[in-house]
Amino acid sequence: xxxxxxxxxxxxxxxxxxxxxxxxxxxxxxxxxxxxxxxxxxxxxxxxxxxxxxxxxxxxxxxxxxxxxxxxxxxxxxxxxxxxxxxxxxxxxxxxxxxxxxxxxxxxxxxxxxx
Amino acid sequence: xxxxxxxxxxxxxxxxxxxxxxxxxxxxxxxxxxxxxxxxxxxxxxxxxxxxxxxxxxxxxxxxxxxxxxxxxxxxxxxxxxxxxxxxxxxxxxxxxxxxxxxxxxxxxxxxx
Numbered sequence: 001x002x003x004x005x006x007x008x009x010x011x012x013x014x015x016x017x018x019x020x021x022x023x024x025x026x027x028x029x030x031x032x033x034x035x036x037x038x039x040x041x042x043x044x045x046x047x048x049x050x051x052x053x054x055x056x057x058x059x060x061x062x063x064x065x066x067x068x069x070x071x072x073x074x075x076x077x078x079x080x081x082x083x084x085x086x087x088x089x090x091x092x093x094x095x096x097x098x099x100x101x102x103x104x105x106x107x108x109x110x111x112x113x114x115x
Numbered sequence: 116x117x118x119x120x121x122x123x124x125x126x127x128x129x130x131x132x133x134x135x136x137x138x139x140x141x142x143x144x145x146x147x148x149x150x151x152x153x154x155x156x157x158x159x160x161x162x163x164x165x166x167x168x169x170x171x172x173x174x175x176x177x178x179x180x181x182x183x184x185x186x187x188x189x190x191x192x193x194x195x196x197x198x199x200x201x202x203x204x205x206x207x208x209x210x211x212x213x214x215x216x217x218x219x220x221x222x223x224x225x226x227x228x
Contacts, residue, residue, distance in 0.1 A: 105157035
């Protein structure tokens with residue numbers, strides 16, 4: 001079975017605080033991809049990052065950083081010095097052949113950044 | 116601005132109407148997708164087209180009928196919808212089903228009266 005769990009349904013922070021979004025996944029495949037998407041109130045899903053199962057290097061892109069740990073099946077996302085524009089729903093997703101090359105989304109975490 | 120264009124952005128229709136949602140991309144992607152998203156839920160996959168052929172149908176009711184006229188266009192024909200079909204409908208595309216990520220459009224907000 002393939003599953004993605006985002007345990008935090010909503011996080012509220014004050015601007016400039018750091019916020020970490022948790023993502024835990026399950027798959028029996030050894031080759032798979034993990035993704036993070038951002039969905040602002042306007043509706044479109046914006047692709048943020050892709051990580052394959054063989055690349056455990058952490059990544060930083062501006063104020064965003066990702067921590068991939070295969071040992072704990074986690075792919076966590078941190079926003080440093082949050083801004084009001086970061087307010088959105090963030091989805092973690094998993095793609096593997098065992099699931100027919102279909103994206104499995106987590107339930108999403110709503111982030112509210114207050115000024 | 117997204118590279119996947121969906122029209123219309125909003126649609127209100129009665130249960131007896133027939134309408135179509137349109138999706139277009141010019142990135143040379145050969146996989147295209149329709150998703151349905153209810154409020155406070157993740158997107159749910161409906162259909163996948165791969166190289167213009169229907170690859171996946173997630174047991175979607177026949178009142179939703181997809182069509183892929185060419186590699187750049189994807190349509191979703193709607194007929195005799197129910198109020199519970201009101202949702203955000205998202206189109207996405209990727210190079211192939213395996214070579215991702217998927218790029219999403221802005222969606223069509225559909226309301227069924």
